[in-house]
Amino acid sequence: MDNSKYQDLPDKTLLRPNDVALFLSISLKTVYRWHRLGTIRGVKVKGSLRIYRDSITHLVNGNEAFPTDNG
Numbered sequence: 208m209d210n211s212k213y214q215d216l217p218d219k220t221l222l223r224p225n226d227v228a229l230f231l232s233i234s235l236k237t238v239y240r241w242h243r244l245g246t247i248r249g250v251k252v253k254g255s256l257r258i259y260r261d262s263i264t265h266l267v268n269g270n271e272a273f274p275t276d277n278g
Contacts, residue, residue, distance in 0.1 A: 213264060221250070221257035230263065 216222070216230045224238040227247070231238075238258065241247045248262040 212267065216260065216263065218260075220260055221252065222260055222263065224249075224256055224258060227258050227263055231267075 217226050224235055224242075227233075228235045228238050238247070239256070242249045242256060242258065247258055247266060249256050249258040251257075
């Protein structure tokens with residue numbers, strides 16, 4: 208995997224929605240919508256949404272949505 212394209216993405220397992228929005232050049236509203244629709248995976252930490260970094264790298268690598276555990 209070419210890690211150079213991720214140099215502006217914080218090197219953390221869980222990312223703040225704002226970091227994701229800045230990295231993907233999308234609105235914060237879109238980050239929350241994509242999470243709600245399952246396009247990107249995340250988890251609530253103390254009431255705040257955090258996005259899994261691997262779901263962003265998966266998306267950037269040309270996959271529309273993160274695969275589910277079912278299949």
